[in-house]
Amino acid sequence: MVVQKVMVIGAGQMGSGIAQVFAAAGFHVVLHDLKEEYVDRGIMTITKNLKRQVDKGKLTEQAVTSILSQITPSTNLTSASDVDLVVEAAVENLDIKAKLFANLDKIAPEHAILATNTSSLPITEIAAATKRPQQVIGMHFMNPVPVMRLVEIIRGLATTDEVYETIEYITKQLQKVPVEVNDFPGFVSNRILMPMINEAIYTLYEGVATKEAIDDVMKLGMNHPMGPLTLADFIGLDTCLYIMETLHEGFGDDKYRPCPLLRKYVKAGWLGRKSGRGFYVYEEGRT
Incomplete structure (x- = not known):
């Protein structure tokens, strides 16, 4: 499966970092949160992180402009209607995540993969809120996302090999190291x-x-x-x-x-x- 457009839900510390690495890898990114001020703050954090890289001589101003141009702000969940992958980085609460995934299941295209950045909650339970549990997976980034190389990839009970392999491949495109982990509380990390x-x-x-x-x-x-x-x-x-x-x-x-x-x-x-x-x-x- 080819993934070109990604929606990141949650523009906080983790979500903005995830959006940054996807945009830097050439993906079109929709950065979503409940309020415009949250999204603006997230984009401001990304901008500061990138400009720090310019100061260190690791990025050019042109590269920063290019990366930021890949990111589209959103406060409406219907923005998920044309994405290939959703990476959820909302608050660490099972009820909230389950409701969010139930809504995403109705909005996102049939082929879209729904990933969660949860650091401890069961992928199988989150997947059960959808009608596509086979396309739900854990994609647990480490904090701070732009710096840390590890991504724990967690299969739910129904997650297919194709979905796992797609997420593993994407993780490598992000210059991260994917590690497969089974669905137990807290995973490994x-x-x-x-x-x-x-x-x-x-x-x-x-x-x-x-x-x-x-x-x-x-x-x-x-x-x-x-x-x-x-x-x-x-x-x-x-x-x-x-x-x-x-x-x-x-x-x-x-x-x-x-x-x-x-x-x-x-x-x-x-x-x-x-x-x-x-x-x-x-x-x-x-x-």
Whole structure:
């Protein structure tokens, strides 16, 4: 199957990054969100990212203009009526995603593949909201999308080989590395990463060490590029909590029980970088 036009749903951090890499690879991209201001903000983020590449000598101004010309803004879901592929990067909530996919199933062409960037939710359940479960697949990009090379590709129970092979091929066109993963809660990346972050939060909660010390141990002792508490702030503590709850419910194992301190911070609105405070306090992007 030939994919030329792609709709990305959600113009936030992940969605704008996904739109950027598709546009840079020569695809026509429709960037969709609920409000015009969200889409504008997403395009502004893409523009800033690309201009940073110009400053580093990795892109020309002409290339930036060309990439941005590939992106069309949208606030109406009917824009999916002539696309070949939809990549959904909306909020990490099963009910919301299921409703969205049910609507997309009615709007998108019969041949279109419906992909979700979910980081933990079951592909098979999302696919069940459509009449084309064989054309639904997980395409989980890593954050920040333009930088990180991995894409987890997750088959649902009904996903066909042809759909998988198409998404695998497209992933390589994006200069990413596709890795096939089965449909289990958290897939591979978050099944391993989130319990580590949760355990780091427990370590802080129990007074074993300060947040700085915990992060330093993992950076200097385990060669991680950033400590787990800094990483949690970067991801968003609400997202971390939601994924831990998904793992806990999906496996029924107490080793996935979210730390009470994580719950407390989320209830307080301390969500990390995006709210200005999490485990660290952020002012103008600095701790």
